[in-house]
Amino acid sequence: MADYLTNDPDLWNAFRRGNEQAFAQIYRHYVKVLYRYGLKITPDTALIEDCIQDLFIELWDSRARLSETDSIKFYLFRVMRRKMYKRLTQQSATPYASLDVADALTVDSFESILIHDQEAATYKDRLHQALTLLPVRQREAINLRFFHGFSYEQVADIMDINLQSVHNTIQKAMKLLRAHLATFVLLALTSLF
Structure with missing residues (x-):
C-alpha cells in the first residue's frame, strides 16, 4: 500500500480527524526510526x-485532542524520549547510548574501494569508540542534531533543556570528540614506529 499523503501537516490533520490510513502511514514511516532512536538511549x-506501542496507542486514543504540527518526526521523538526516560527512571536504569555512523564516500577503482573500506572501517570504529566515551546527554544531543537532523531548537525541546544548554552540550561533545580522535591518531602513529 503506497503512502497517500506526503505533507506532514496534511497527514497529521487527516490522522487527527480519525483517518486510519493516515495513522497507519505514520506508524509505517516512523516505527523503525523510533526503534533506532530508542537504541541510542x-x-x-x-x-x-x-x-513505541504505548506511544501509538496513546496517539490514537488522544488524536482528537492533539494540536497541529509541522513535523511529525519531531513530535514523535519528543514523546518517545519522555516515555523512555520515565520508564528508565522508574526502573532506576542508567541509559546507555551508542551511535552507528555510516560513511558514504564514492570511489573509482577496486584498489581505492578496498583502501577506502579499510579506512572507513577504522575511522568508524574510532568514531564509535570516541562517541561511547561521551556522557549520555552529550551522545544524545549529537545523535539528535547530526544523525537525525533536528535543529538546535528542536533538540532543546526534545531533551527538555534550554537552547543555550544544547549549544553548550554539543560544543563540549565536539571538543571531547576531537580530543578522543586525536588520541586515537597519536596511538596509531606511535604504533607505526
Whole structure:
C-alpha cells in the first residue's frame, strides 16, 4: 500500500480527524526510526518496543485532542524520549547510548574501494569508540542534531533543556570528540614506529 499523503501537516490533520490510513502511514514511516532512536538511549529492546506501542496507542486514543504540527518526526521523538526516560527512571536504569555512523564516500577503482573500506572501517570504529566515551546527554544531543537532523531548537525541546544548554552540550561533545580522535591518531602513529 503506497503512502497517500506526503505533507506532514496534511497527514497529521487527516490522522487527527480519525483517518486510519493516515495513522497507519505514520506508524509505517516512523516505527523503525523510533526503534533506532530508542537504541541510542538504552539497549533494552523490550522497553523500547513497549514505549513505541504505548506511544501509538496513546496517539490514537488522544488524536482528537492533539494540536497541529509541522513535523511529525519531531513530535514523535519528543514523546518517545519522555516515555523512555520515565520508564528508565522508574526502573532506576542508567541509559546507555551508542551511535552507528555510516560513511558514504564514492570511489573509482577496486584498489581505492578496498583502501577506502579499510579506512572507513577504522575511522568508524574510532568514531564509535570516541562517541561511547561521551556522557549520555552529550551522545544524545549529537545523535539528535547530526544523525537525525533536528535543529538546535528542536533538540532543546526534545531533551527538555534550554537552547543555550544544547549549544553548550554539543560544543563540549565536539571538543571531547576531537580530543578522543586525536588520541586515537597519536596511538596509531606511535604504533607505526
